Each structure stands twice: as structure tokens, then as C-alpha cells.
Amino acid sequence: MTMITINGLNVWYGDGRDHVDAVKNASFEVAAGESFGLVGESGSGKSTILRAITGLAPNWSGTISIEGKQLSHGKRDREFYRRVQMVFQDPYASLHPRHTVDQVLSETLDLNGITGIDQRVSRLLDGVGLDGKFRFRYPHQLSGGQRQRVAIARALAGEANIILLDEPTSALDVSVQAEILNLLTDLREEHNLTYLMVSHDLPVIGHMCDRLAVMKDGEIVETLTVDSLRAMRAQHEYSRSLLKASIV
Amino acid sequence: MMLLDVKDLWVKFPTRQGLFEAVRGVSFSLGKERLGIVGESGSGKSMTGRAILRLIRPPGIVEADHITLEGRNLLDVTEKDMREVRGEKISMVMQDPKFSLNPVMRIGDQIMEAYLVHNSVSKSEARAKSVEMLEAVSIRDPERVMRAYPHEMSGGMGQRIMIAMMLIPNPQILIADEPTSALDVTVQRQVLDIMDKLVKERGMGLIFISHDLNLVAEFCDRVLIMYAGRIVETCDANKLHDAKHPYTQGLLNSLPRFDQPRRHLDVLKRDPSWAEVPSVKGHT
Numbered sequence: 001m002t003m004i005t006i007n008g009l010n011v012w013y014g015d016g017r018d019h020v021d022a023v024k025n026a027s028f029e030v031a032a033g034e035s036f037g038l039v040g041e042s043g044s045g046k047s048t049i050l051r052a053i054t055g056l057a058p059n060w061s062g063t064i065s066i067e068g069k070q071l072s073h074g075k076r077d078r079e080f081y082r083r084v085q086m087v088f089q090d091p092y093a094s095l096h097p098r099h100t101v102d103q104v105l106s107e108t109l110d111l112n113g114i115t116g117i118d119q120r121v122s123r124l125l126d127g128v129g130l131d132g133k134f135r136f137r138y139p140h141q142l143s144g145g146q147r148q149r150v151a152i153a154r155a156l157a158g159e160a161n162i163i164l165l166d167e168p169t170s171a172l173d174v175s176v177q178a179e180i181l182n183l184l185t186d187l188r189e190e191h192n193l194t195y196l197m198v199s200h201d202l203p204v205i206g207h208m209c210d211r212l213a214v215m216k217d218g219e220i221v222e223t224l225t226v227d228s229l230r231a232m233r234a235q236h237e238y239s240r241s242l243l244k245a246s247i248v
Numbered sequence: 249m250m251l252l253d254v255k256d257l258w259v260k261f262p263t264r265q266g267l268f269e270a271v272r273g274v275s276f277s278l279g280k281e282r283l284g285i286v287g288e289s290g291s292g293k294s295m296t297g298r299a300i301l302r303l304i305r306p307p308g309i310v311e312a313d314h315i316t317l318e319g320r321n322l323l324d325v326t327e328k329d330m331r332e333v334r335g336e337k338i339s340m341v342m343q344d345p346k347f348s349l350n351p352v353m354r355i356g357d358q359i360m361e362a363y364l365v366h367n368s369v370s371k372s373e374a375r376a377k378s379v380e381m382l383e384a385v386s387i388r389d390p391e392r393v394m395r396a397y398p399h400e401m402s403g404g405m406g407q408r409i410m411i412a413m414m415l416i417p418n419p420q421i422l423i424a425d426e427p428t429s430a431l432d433v434t435v436q437r438q439v440l441d442i443m444d445k446l447v448k449e450r451g452m453g454l455i456f457i458s459h460d461l462n463l464v465a466e467f468c469d470r471v472l473i474m475y476a477g478r479i480v481e482t483c484d485a486n487k488l489h490d491a492k493h494p495y496t497q498g499l500l501n502s503l504p505r506f507d508q509p510r511r512h513l514d515v516l517k518r519d520p521s522w523a524e525v526p527s528v529k530g531h532t
Contacts, residue, residue, distance in 0.1 A: 144289075178502035
């Protein structure tokens with residue numbers, strides 16, 4: 001079953017003189033339980049695709065379907081956000097600075113109409129490898145890796161099965177990156193999650209994903225499996241140059 | 249030839265929990281070479297770079313036996329003379345061009361200012377020199393860039409402009425603090441090539457601060473590996489992958505490798521004793 005279907009997607013920002021086509025005619029599918037990567041340099045439109053799916057970029061055309069259901073151009077409903085959640089790049093900016101970890105998670109659980117919040121919060125923290133003592137801390141009392149764990153716990157709170165990951169480890173040290181990537185690998189198996197992951201770091205995508213799309217200037221230049229990329233079977237010039245720059 | 253010699257450098261910050269020691273007794277020297285300093289965030293690598301330029305303000309405390317540049321101890325230099333050292337002798341390129349360029353000043357004016365402060369020449373001469381410098385960092389349309397404001401530039405362009413600005417007074421030492429971390433891999437390469445070329449042509453010393461081990465291994469001549477404010481290991485950059493210290497090995501193993509897929513990445517296991525061992529001397 002396909003979880004995410006993107007067909008002929010165009011996304012643009014601004015109008016008139018400032019009109020920018022951020023994504024041009026992008027199409028791909030992500031199967032259930034699959035991990036799909038989007039790579040490209042900054043400004044290539046990879047994050048914009050995630051923003052269009054979650055409704056953060058309202059100007060789009062084409063079709064986006066989640067579990068076979070086409071999304072409308074209006075506001076996403078509760079049901080959508082229960083299924084689809086996003087983890088952002090900068091853990092320093094994506095958590096409310098004046099809410100404790102407990103507040104962040106309880107609010108999410110409450111919004112999803114989940115009962116037994118107290119137990120669920122501790123179970124969520126446990127699931128992302130955070131000790132109970134972090135529950136009543138504020139974001140500034142946590143390290144970058146710990147914050148990203150909280151953001152992942154928040155994404156999992158509503159029992160979402162599709163997680164959009166927007167450069168989840170770019171702001172972290174390599175040693176912390178390894179911990180977060182391992183956590184994401186384990187969670188995917190445990191909860192049978194579908195990942196759509198954006199990164200400029202090809203080795204990270206290679207580690208996490210089964211298939212990937214290479215983007216350049218708003219267009220998908222190539223969609224291929226990680227194995228064939230690894231075997232140097234990339235067709236497009238740009239994918240090859242990216243591969244060359246990533247292997248040391 | 250030795251350009252810079254640092255002996256027993258400490259950087260401390262008073263906090264409510266007592267004195268926090270960000271750099272703890274670091275010694276190293278710099279010749280006409282590319283010296284990499286690597287470590288995680290909080291290892292004290294940036295503070296080392298800033299301390300050399302005396303950019304750490306009170307209540308921060310900088311102590312050292314000496315930081316010697318051309319036989320002069322920078323710790324004894326007056327603040328007024330220090331202004332001449334900054335830029336003219338030692339320049340610094342910071343991580344994010346967005347925060348290091350003045351947002352309300354045209355790029356041309358900023359570069360010209362950097363030149364005029366250190367040289368008494370006419371404005372038109374400074375302008376010609378600035379355009380020339382922008383060309384040296386491979387900016388295609390320097391006249392347009394001179395007129396532009398920083399927000400009109402991409403990250404890679406901004407960083408090249410910063411490098412142009414830092415190199416225009418012709419310093420002997422360039423300290424680059426994560427100069428390419430905010431850039432894409434493909435742009436990263438261009439910026440590094442430009443820096444490499446300029447360093448070689450001018451015979452400068454470069455201190456390259458980065459958390460990216462592979463980048464440093466490829467780009468530098470010599471590497472200092474910092475952990476908890478101390479140098480735990482020093483080696484030739486091309487031998488970084490044979491590093492002995494478990495911390496360095498741990499960092500290298502925690503990187504995903506495209507050619508060697510595995511299910512789980514190795515997680516760095518920290519040994520408290522690493523922080524206790526005295527700093528290794530980073531002299532050639």
C-alpha cells in the first residue's frame with residue numbers, strides 16, 4: 001500500500017515580481033513502512049515538499065494523497081495530524097521555550113483526545129530514551145540531542161504512522177547524530193512507521209532510507225534506490241556529482 | 249617558521265555553579281600550515297580561536313603563559329594596539345555569514361571599510377582593491393555584489409564575501425571557525441578551494457576549526473583533537489583515520505558511511521578519564 005503519493009506537485013511562494021517556483025512538477029510514492037529520502041542542496045525545494053504536505057506552504061497545485069486520500073487545499077483536519085507528524089531541523093527553535101517537556105507532550109496528547117496522559121507521557125519519554133528526570137525540564141535545560149528526542153516523542157504522541165523528518169540531525173554533533181539516527185531506526189521497526197526524510201547529507205540518507213529522490217532547482221532529477229546509487233548506477237549527472245562530493 | 253605560539257591557555261567563565269573552564273591548559277604552535285582543530289560542541293575549540301584574538305569579554309577570563317605573535321605576547325598588548333592586530337595580523341571568519349555581515353550596509357562599503365581601516369589610501373583605490381578581492385574569491389559579478397546588501401546573497405556567496413573581507417588587509421594568520429558548516433556540500437568544496445588557494449599563495453597560517461572530521465582530514469596538514477577543553481590527541485591530518493585515542497575513533501565510527509551500510513551506528517561511549525588526562529602539546 002502506498003502511504004504518500006505526490007503527483008505533479010508545484011509549490012510557489014510570493015506573487016508578481018517576487019514569484020518563486022520552489023517545487024516544479026514533483027512526483028513520487030512512498031510505500032507503507034518505507035523510508036524515503038529527499039536530497040539536494042539548500043534551495044532545491046526538498047523541505048518545501050514537506051511543508052506542502054503538512055499545509056505550511058499553502059500555494060500548491062497537483063495532487064498529494066495520504067493513504068489513498070487526496071488532500072484538499074484547505075486546512076488539514078485533526079485526523080490528518082493524527083496520522084502525519086513532522087520533526088524539524090532545529091531543536092532549539094521547534095520547542096516552546098516556556099513550556100516544560102511535560103507540557104509539550106501533555107498538550108499534544110490532549111489535542112489528540114488521548115486519555116491517561118500521565119502514564120502516556122512517561123511511556124513516550126521512555127520510548128525515546130529520555131530519563132524521567134527530564135520530564136519537568138524546560139528546553140534550555142536540555143542539550144540539542146535531548147531536545148530532538150523530545151521533538152520525536154511529540155511526533156509519536158498522537159500515534160502517527162507517517163513521520164516527516166526535515167534534516168533531523170543537521171544541527172547536532174556527529175556522536176549525537178548517531179544516537180538519534182539509531183533511535184529513528186528502532187522506532188520505525190517498533191511502530192512500523194513510514195519516513196519521508198529530507199537531508200543534504202547523502203551518507204545520512206544512505207544510512208536511513210531505502211529509496212531516494214535527488215532534487216535540483218525545484219525539480220526531482222532522479223528517483224532511485226539507495227543500493228543502485230551505492231553501486232554507482234545513478235543516471236543523472238547531478239546525482240553523480242553529489243555522490244562524488246559525499247564519499248571521502 | 250613559527251607564526252604563533254600558545255602556551256597553557258585557559259578560558260574560564262564564572263557561573264552560579266562556580267567557575268566553568270571552557271579551555272583547560274592548551275598549548276600549540278602554528279607555522280605556515282593548515283592546522284585543524286576538531287571536537288564536539290562544547291569542547292572549547294571556538295573559545296581557543298576567540299581567545300587568541302582576545303575576543304572574550306569579561307566576565308570571561310583568559311589566562312595563558314603566553315600567546316606569542318612575532319615575539320610579542322598578545323596578552324600584554326593594549327586594547328588599542330590589539331585593534332591593529334585584529335584584521336591586519338590575524339583575521340577570523342565566523343560560521344554564519346548572516347550574522348557576521350552588517351545587514352544595513354552595502355557589501356562594497358563593508359569590504360572597503362576593512363581595507364581603509366588598515367591602509368591610508370583613496371576611496372577609489374580601496375574600491376578597486378575590493379573588486380579585485382571579490383574576483384579572487386570567484387564572485388562572478390563583483391560590481392553588482394559591491395552594490396548589494398547581505399540579504400540578497402546566498403550562504404555560499406556570503407561566506408566568500410566574508411573571506412574576501414578578512415583577506416583584504418593581508419593578514420599572516422586566518423582563523424576560520426566552522427567556515428563551511430552552514431553551506432551545502434557542493435558549495436563547501438568551492439569555498440575550501442578558494443581558501444586553500446589563498447593560503448598557499450600568500451604563505452599564511454590557517455587555523456581551521458570544525459566538527460567535521462572528514463573535512464579536516466582532507467583539507468588540513470595537522471589536526472588537534474579537543475575534548476572537554478583539552479587537546480587529547482594531535483596527528484597529521486592524513487593519518488587521522490589511524491588515530492589512537494578512543495574519543496577520536498569513537499567520533500569517526502559514529503559517522504554513517506555511504507559505502508559501508510550497517511543497521512546501527514556506533515555510539516560514542518565517553519570515559520570520564522579522558523577529561524582528566526593532561527592536555528597533549530600541539531607543537532610541530
